[in-house]
Each structure stands twice: as structure tokens, then as C-alpha cells.
Amino acid sequence: MFKRRFISQILVSLFTFALVVACTQPNPSNSSVTPSSEGSTTSRNAVAIPIGVAVAQTSNVSLLGQEQVIGAKIAEQVFNQKGGVNGTPIKLIFQDTAGDEQGAINAFNTLISQSKVVGIVGPTLSQQAFGADPVAERAKVPVLAPSNTAKGIPQIGDYIARVSAPVAVVAPNAIEAALKTNPQIKNVAVFFAQNDAFSKSETGTFQKTVQDKALNLVTVQKFQTTDTDFQTQVTNAMNLKPDLIIISGLAADGGNLVKQLRDLGYKGLIIGGNGLNTSNILPVCKQACDGVLIAQAYSPEHPGDLNKTFRDVYKTQNKKEPPQFSAQAFTGIQVFVEALTALDNKTKLNTLSLEQLRTELNKQILSAKYDTPLGQISFDSEGEIQQSQFYVAQIKMDADGQNGRFEFLK
Amino acid sequence: MTMTAFLETYGFLIVSMLLGALLGLSVYLPLMAGQLSLASPGFYALGGYIAAILSTQVFPVTEGSFPLLELLLEMLLAAIAAAVLAIALGIPVLRLRGIYLAIATIAFVEILRVLALNLEITGGAVGIFGIPQPFQSQIGYLWIVVPLLGLSMVFLYRLESMHVGRVLRAIREDELAADTMGINPTHYKLLSFVLGAVLAGVVGAISAHFLNTWNARQGTFDASIVYLAFVLSGGSRTFVGPVVGGIVLTALPEILRGMAGISGLPIWLAQFLQDGRLIIFGLLIVMSTVFLPPRGNYTRTVTTMAMAKAAARQRETRETREGSD
Numbered sequence: 001m002f003k004r005r006f007i008s009q010i011l012v013s014l015f016t017f018a019l020v021v022a023c024t025q026p027n028p029s030n031s032s033v034t035p036s037s038e039g040s041t042t043s044r045n046a047v048a049i050p051i052g053v054a055v056a057q058t059s060n061v062s063l064l065g066q067e068q069v070i071g072a073k074i075a076e077q078v079f080n081q082k083g084g085v086n087g088t089p090i091k092l093i094f095q096d097t098a099g100d101e102q103g104a105i106n107a108f109n110t111l112i113s114q115s116k117v118v119g120i121v122g123p124t125l126s127q128q129a130f131g132a133d134p135v136a137e138r139a140k141v142p143v144l145a146p147s148n149t150a151k152g153i154p155q156i157g158d159y160i161a162r163v164s165a166p167v168a169v170v171a172p173n174a175i176e177a178a179l180k181t182n183p184q185i186k187n188v189a190v191f192f193a194q195n196d197a198f199s200k201s202e203t204g205t206f207q208k209t210v211q212d213k214a215l216n217l218v219t220v221q222k223f224q225t226t227d228t229d230f231q232t233q234v235t236n237a238m239n240l241k242p243d244l245i246i247i248s249g250l251a252a253d254g255g256n257l258v259k260q261l262r263d264l265g266y267k268g269l270i271i272g273g274n275g276l277n278t279s280n281i282l283p284v285c286k287q288a289c290d291g292v293l294i295a296q297a298y299s300p301e302h303p304g305d306l307n308k309t310f311r312d313v314y315k316t317q318n319k320k321e322p323p324q325f326s327a328q329a330f331t332g333i334q335v336f337v338e339a340l341t342a343l344d345n346k347t348k349l350n351t352l353s354l355e356q357l358r359t360e361l362n363k364q365i366l367s368a369k370y371d372t373p374l375g376q377i378s379f380d381s382e383g384e385i386q387q388s389q390f391y392v393a394q395i396k397m398d399a400d401g402q403n404g405r406f407e408f409l410k
Numbered sequence: 411m412t413m414t415a416f417l418e419t420y421g422f423l424i425v426s427m428l429l430g431a432l433l434g435l436s437v438y439l440p441l442m443a444g445q446l447s448l449a450s451p452g453f454y455a456l457g458g459y460i461a462a463i464l465s466t467q468v469f470p471v472t473e474g475s476f477p478l479l480e481l482l483l484e485m486l487l488a489a490i491a492a493a494v495l496a497i498a499l500g501i502p503v504l505r506l507r508g509i510y511l512a513i514a515t516i517a518f519v520e521i522l523r524v525l526a527l528n529l530e531i532t533g534g535a536v537g538i539f540g541i542p543q544p545f546q547s548q549i550g551y552l553w554i555v556v557p558l559l560g561l562s563m564v565f566l567y568r569l570e571s572m573h574v575g576r577v578l579r580a581i582r583e584d585e586l587a588a589d590t591m592g593i594n595p596t597h598y599k600l601l602s603f604v605l606g607a608v609l610a611g612v613v614g615a616i617s618a619h620f621l622n623t624w625n626a627r628q629g630t631f632d633a634s635i636v637y638l639a640f641v642l643s644g645g646s647r648t649f650v651g652p653v654v655g656g657i658v659l660t661a662l663p664e665i666l667r668g669m670a671g672i673s674g675l676p677i678w679l680a681q682f683l684q685d686g687r688l689i690i691f692g693l694l695i696v697m698s699t700v701f702l703p704p705r706g707n708y709t710r711t712v713t714t715m716a717m718a719k720a721a722a723r724q725r726e727t728r729e730t731r732e733g734s735d
Contacts, residue, residue: 095667101621101628105422106664113418130539130623135422138547150536194527195626200535 048091049084049349051336052111054122054132055146055329059099063251063280064325065124068146069094071326072121074313075333085340085349092333097123101131108132112139118340118357119143119365121332126150127197133160140355142362144332147325149274150201154383159362161383163331163374165297167202167274170390172209174271174295177392177409178244179213181293182269187218189242191233191257192249193275194222199248202273206246218242223257225250230257234264242266248273255284262288269293277324279406287401296391298327298374299408306334307373321406322373331372339364421549423664425620428555430660432613434640434652435562439606441646442575443599444582446508448634449499449515450610452522455629456495457488457614462538462624463531476542476619481554485615492611496604504599507585516631526626537625541618551620558616559653562609566649578602662690 053072056065072092080089093115095107104123111117112135119142123132126148136143137157145153145162149170153162179185188210192203203220210217218240221233234257237245245261245268247254254276261270262285272281272294282289300311300321310330314322343349343364349357369378375389397404417424433450440447461484469480503514526532533539545551569575580588581595589595618624636659644655670680 101623102426103663105621106667109419109422110667113415127537127623127625127627130537130625131621134543134622135548139418152539156540195535197535197537197625 048089049340050091050093050115050117051333052093052095052108052115052117052120052122053329053333054095054097054104054107054111054120056099056103056124056128057094057096059103061099061124063278064147065097067278067323067325068121068124068329070314070318071146071322071329072333074310074317074326075330075337078309078313079333079337085337086344088344088349090333090337090340093117097128097132099125099128101128104128104132105135108135112136112141116354117141118354118361119336121146121329121336123148125197126153126201129153129160130156133157136160140362141358142336142365144335144365146329146332150197154380158383159358161365161379161385163335163372163377163385164328165385165387165390167198168205169387170274170295170297171202171205172295173390173392174293175206175209175213175244175246177293177295178269178271182243185215185244185269187216187240187242188244188246189219189221189237189240190217191221191223191230191237191245191247192273193225193253195224195226196248196250196275199225199250199273199275202248202275203246206248206271206273210246215244223249223253225253227253228256230260231264233257234260234266238264238266243268244271245269246271246273248275250275251278251280252284255281255289258292259285259288271295274324279320279323279404282395282397282404287397289395289404290397292395293409294393294395294406296324296393296406296408297387298322298324299389299391299393300327301408302373302375302389304371304373304375306371310373327373331370331374331377334372335365335370335377336361338370339368342368417549418547420664421547423661425548425551425555427657427660428552428559429613429617429620430640430656431653432555432559432562432609432656433637434644434656435566435649436606436610436613437637437641438646438649438652439566439609440599440603441641442570442578442582443595443602444585445504445599445603446512447515447603447606448512448631448638449496449518449603450606450637451629451631451633452515452519453492453496453607453610453629454614454617454633455519455522455526455626456492457485457611458618458624458628459526459532459538459614460484460488460491460611461615461618462541465542465619466538466540467531472542475546476544478544481544481615481619485612488611488615489608492607493604496607497600500600500603500607504596504603516634519629519631519634523626523630533625535626537623537627538618539623541622541624543622544619548620551616554616558612563649563653570649574598574601666690 055068056062057069076090076092084090093111095110097104097107108120111120120136121144123129124147129145129148133143133156137159140159142159145160145164147164148162149164149167151166151168154160190203190207193199207217207220219237221237223230223233245266247257247270249257254272258270270292272292276292277294277296310327311322314326339361340349343360352360366379366381366383369376374387378386380386392409393406394409395404396407433454436450464484464487465476465480499518503511506514527535577593577598580591580593581598585595614629640655640659641652643659644653645651666683670683
């Protein structure tokens with residue numbers, strides 16, 4: 001018995017050893033592709049500039065992460081066709097963060113020390129950002145968050161900025177649109193998914209806006225993103241006769257909640273939060289989706305050549321309008337490319353060591369203005385995005401209840 | 411690759427692997443007495459919240475690094491809180507056996523998670539962020555984690571060869587037989603449960619600093635299964651098993667990430683290595699249960715009786731010795 005145990009342990013350690021050896025193998029080949037690091041000032045022109053993209057390509061957050069990957073890849077294609085950074089192409093290096101903090105930190109570490117990227121676009125979730133961004137901050141690597149909307153993200157450090165407008169700025173627009181549609185609104189019921197970080201901070205903003213507008217907040221109902229039955233919460237809310245219902249949740253649960261609200265006879269307006277801001281909810285609530293209002297940080301109809309290029313490429317590839325998450329990831333890459341170009345015009349990039357390049361790039365990012373698919377954006381000194389335009393879309397379903405689209409309100 | 415670059419890339423992973431080993435041990439401890447408890451993530455989450463709240467809200471803000479002494483104090487408080495909670499939980503719950511105990515402990519983990527989501531002090535779903543760092547780089551955590559793992563392993567090594575270790579093994583092999591030999595199973599089951607909880611709580615306190623942030627997604631039911639996999643794949647008969655299992659399984663996803671980057675690998679294989687780590691996880695667990703089967707009932711009872719007898723004899727000798735002193 002002892003022998004067998006001993007042998008199995010030997011086997012496990014051999015297995016570990018083999019894997020560790022295997023895992024160190026890629027490095028020599030990698031370092032020949034990436035630009036030489038500190039000190040060396042050899043010509044970098046032939047070598048593409050590596051930019052890291054660390055988003056959730058797997059796990060339950062991957063629906064969002066995959067939209068971000070599409071947006072980033074379009075940006076790589078579009079800007080390299082335009083000549084990249086004064087003739088030097090960029091090269092995106094993708095690392096999957098999965099849905100957890102450990103995964104995000106590992107992806108960041110790999111990008112920073114192994115791939116030697118000049119900056120990182122990511123991660124997908126705010127919670128992951130709270131874990132991984134301090135790592136980049138300590139390594140002095142600029143990070144642009146494509147979808148972190150929680151309070152406190154740019155405040156993590158000097159090197160952390162975001163292109164995703166915080167909930168506190170975006171969410172109130174939907175309430176204003178609802179009041180425009182129906183000025184009689186008085187009683188508001190709020191629903192939120194209590195186990196989702198984004199929904200939790202979003203509902204805070206919604207509730208505050210409701211009070212600021214002197215509306216009557218009749219009830220706050222909680223649910224879980226994993227719930228499928230909302231009858232208790234819906235009945236509780238319906239008894240208080242609300243004329244506006246605001247939902248902060250994710251696609252599947254939010255969609256089901258909308259459906260059950262309509263099934264149980266609710267006739268008033270519904271506002272969905274950013275978690276419902278995806279065409280993935282249409283198959284869930286079908287006909288009941290019709291009329292749901294959702295605030296947007298991006299409109300495919302935004303004028304401007306760059307947005308037109310982005311929208312056209314996206315539509316050819318995916319046969320639908322580009323969603324906000326793809327547009328934000330695109331914008332993240334765009335900001336890096338434009339900042340690198342501006343920096344290159346001042347000081348040739350290949351005269352800078354990697355450390356200097358990262359630091360100067362970060363300063364450059366924060367100091368300029370960008371004309372992006374999201375509209376005109378810039379950053380304040382902390383790295384918070386200053387975005388001028390927001391939109392509100394209303395879901396319009398076809399008569400058969402199968403297909404629908406987001407129609408932007410004027 | 412130079413040593414510095416290697417440490418920069420894999421420093422976080424190396425510390426995570428050792429933390430994984432410690433968490434494996436925290437599941438292994440109750441298992442020494444045959445108790446399949448999945449409560450470890452609950453105590454891990456509790457320890458993390460204690461450290462996160464103390465360091466961000468209670469302790470005064472200090473310039474530069476977070477004082478190491480305060481980290482040790484947090485670990486101590488986490489250990490005490492975990493022990494108190496484990497005693498309160500263990501007394502009713504350890505009456506259950508096998509799958510029922512597992513279910514009850516899952517419920518405990520779930521209760522803690524829902525509590526964390528609803529309390530103000532834990533920051534709800536967003537959690538607590540901006541947790542101060544005691545070390546300049548993540549590899550610095552080895553100063554805490556290596557001694558902790560070393561001490562735990564020495565402790566377990568001693569425990570297994572001591573009277574208590576034999577008693578725990580006797581209970582694991584056959585609780586009824588052990589009871590008839592004059593062992594008080596409740597006492598020893600609770601002891602191993604509390605030891606496991608204390609270890610998980612301490613690891614949680616370290617992890618909160620290590621991850622920079624703490625929220626209700628840490629230490630959930632999913633984590634219970636992962637920790638159990640550490641023990642199952644490494645082997646549950648000696649303390650070396652969970653340590654090896656924790657190290658290997660924590661490293662595995664990252665090693666697969668590295669392997670996926672090997673140039674010249676077919677794309678489908680690289681994709682599978684990146685995305686298929688849960689499949690490989692599952693395969694490992696199935697393989698380890700198939701290839702490391704428990705012994706048959708008859709021999710088990712016999713060995714248990716023998717072990718319990720040996721334990722009783724050892725205790726007798728000790729008591730007579732103490733008596734004669």
C-alpha cells in the first residue's frame with residue numbers, strides 16, 4: 001500500500017515537472033517577437049508594438065468579453081490599415097482573465113513581464129479591476145478599462161484610466177427619457193440583482209436619481225442573477241401600483257423579470273440597466289421586451305468617419321449593429337494608438353526604454369482629446385473619462401415577437 | 411528567461427500555489443477524522459473579510475507599506491474568529507455524516523455568502539477594495555506563506571504520528587469501532603474541524619491583501635469543490651497529498667496558458683488548453699478516485715480496531731507514565 005502511494009506521488013511530481021518545463025519553453029520564441037526591453041535602443045520599426053488585451057474570454061462573463069475581443073480586433077485591423085503608429089503596426093496580445101480576480105492578475109502579470117506590452121486594455125469586471133489594476137499600477141503600466149463602471153476605478157492609481165463612463169453618469173439619462181415619454185410618472189419601483197457588483201452600484205445611482213427628481217420610490221426589490229422565478233418580488237411591487245419600474249440585473253434574469261412583469265399585468269414603463277444592454281435579452285423576454293428603455297454610452301448612429309468604419313466592419317462580420325462593449329474596447333485601442341502616435345511625434349518611440357515608454361504614454365493618454373466612436377472624449381487628471389454624449393435606446397420588437405432591435409431616441 | 415523576469419511573471423502564481431496547498435490542508439484536516447466538510451471556503455471568506463475591514467477601516471492609514479505586524483494581528487484575529495465560529499457550527503453539524511455533513515457545510519458557506527452580499531460593512535456585491543500591501547511585490551508574500559506552510563506541514567507531520575493522529579485515523583476508518591474502543595469521536599472530530607477552519611481563516615486573511623480586493627465571490631461553493639479536488643487528486647491519506655494537489659491544481663490553468671503560447675502548436679490544441687482546463691480538472695478528479703480506491707470494508711474494520719487499540723494502549727502508557735511522575 002505504501003509502495004502504491006509512493007509511486008502515485010512520484011507520478012504527480014513528474015507530471016508537475018513536465019508541465020513546468022513545458023511552460024517555460026515558449027519564452028525564448030516570445031522574446032524574439034517582442035521589442036527589446038530596457039536599455040536597448042535598436043530599431044523597433046520592423047517590430048509591431050505590443051498592446052495587451054486582458055478580458056474574460058471564458059467563464060460566465062465571456063458573453064461580454066467576447067464582444068470586447070471583437071471590438072479590439074476590429075481596432076487592430078482598422079488602425080494597422082491606416083499605418084499604425086507612424087508606420088509601425090500594433091500587435092494585440094490577448095490573455096484570458098476568465099471571470100475571477102486570480103485569473104485577471106495572472107493575465108496582467110503575463111502581459112506585463114512576459115509579453116512586455118506598452119499598455120493594457122482590460123479587465124472586463126470592476127471586481128477584477130480592483131484585484132488586477134494595482135498590479136499594473138505597481139509595475140507602472142498604463143491600463144484603460146473598457147467596461148469597468150464601478151465607483152473608484154480611476155482612483156486605484158495614476159496609471160489607471162477608463163473609457164467606460166461610470167454608472168453614475170450614464171444611468172440618469174434613462175430616467176430623464178422616461179419622464180419625457182410620460183411626465184405623469186410618480187411612483188417608482190426599483191429591482192436589482194444583489195449578487196452582481198455592477199447592478200448593486202447601478203441601483204444606487206438609479207435610486208438617487210429617483211429621489212433627486214422628487215419621484216416617489218415605493219419599493220426596492222432584490223433578486224439574484226441566478227433566479228428564474230420573480231413572482232414574489234413582482235407581486236410585492238405591483239401591490240404598490242408603480243408607474244415606472246427600473247431593473248438592474250443581467251441579461252437572463254433581467255429578461256425573465258421583464259417577461260414576468262408583463263405576464264402579471266404591469267402596463268407602465270420599464271427601464272433596464274446596463275446589464276440588459278445586449279441583444280441577448282431579446283430571446284428571453286420576446287414580445288414583452290417591447291418598449292424597455294436602456295441608457296447607452298454608445299450609439300451606432302453616432303456621426304463621424306471612424307464610427308462609420310467601425311460600424312461597417314462590425315456589421316459585415318457579425319450581421320448586426322455593434323454593441324456598446326465592442327465600441328468601448330475599440331475606443332480603448334484607439335486611445336492607445338493615438339497617444340502612441342502623438343508621443344512618437346514628440347520623441348521617437350524607439351529611443352525610449354520600455355519603462356520610459358510606459359510612463360510617457362500614460363502622461364500622453366491623459367493629456368489629449370480623442371474623437372472616437374463614443375464621441376468626443378478626454379480624461380481628467382485621475383483618469384476618469386469625460387464623455388459628452390449619452391443616448392437612450394428603446395427596444396422595438398417585431399410583431400412576431402422573435403426579432404427586435406434597439407431604437408435610439410432623439 | 412532571467413530569474414527576475416520569471417519571478418515577475420510567476421511570483422503571483424507561486425504564492426497562489428502555496429496558498430492552494432494550505433487550503434488543501436484545511437480540507438484535509440477534517441478529512442483526517444473522516445469528515446467530508448466543505449466549510450473551508452466559508453472560513454476563508456470570513457478571514458478575508460476580517461483582514462479587509464480591519465486594514466481599510468480600522469487600522470490608521472500609514473504611509474508606504476502596510477505594517478507586517480498588523481497583518482500578523484489580522485491573521486491572529488481571523489484564526490480566533492474562525493475557531494469560535496467553527497466550534498459553534500461544529501457541535502451541531504458534526505452529528506451528521508458523509509453526504510449530509512457535506513450538504514450542511516455547503517449551506518453554511520452559502521449563508522455566509524448571502525450575509526456578505528447584504529451587509530453594509532462588507533460592501534455588498536462590489537466588496538472591499540484598495541486593501542493596503544505589506545510587501546513591495548507579490549513575491550514578497552512568500553515571507554508569510556512559506557513559514558506558514560512549513561509550520562503547518564511540521565504540525566501535521568507531528569500530529570499524524572502522535573496519539574491524536576492515530577485517534578483521528580481510527581475515527582476515519584470506523585467511527586463506531588473507535589467509539590467502542592473508548593475514544594470520544596465528537597471531541598476529536600470537532601478538534602480536526604476547528605483546526606481546518608483556523609487554517610482556512612488565516613489563509614483568507616493573507617489572500618485579502620494578496621488579491622488587493624475581497625468580495626462575496628471569494629470562497630463560494632465552487633471554491634469548495636476546487637479545494638476538495640486538491641485533496642482528492644493529491645491523495646487523502648497523508649498530508650503530502652493535499653499539498654501536492656493544491657500546488658499542481660492551482661498551477662495547472664496557468665501552465666496550460668503558458669503551453670497554449672508555445673509556437674507551432676495547432677490552434678485547436680492551443681484553444682483546448684486555454685479553454686478546456688475545467689475538463690482536465692474533472693478528468694483528474696475522476697482518475698484519482700478510480701486509481702486510488704479505498705480499501706474494502708472488512709480489512710478496514712480490522713485495521714481500525716488495531717489502530718484504535720494501539721491508540722488506547724499509547725494513551726494508557728502515557729497516563730500511567732504521567733501518574734508515576
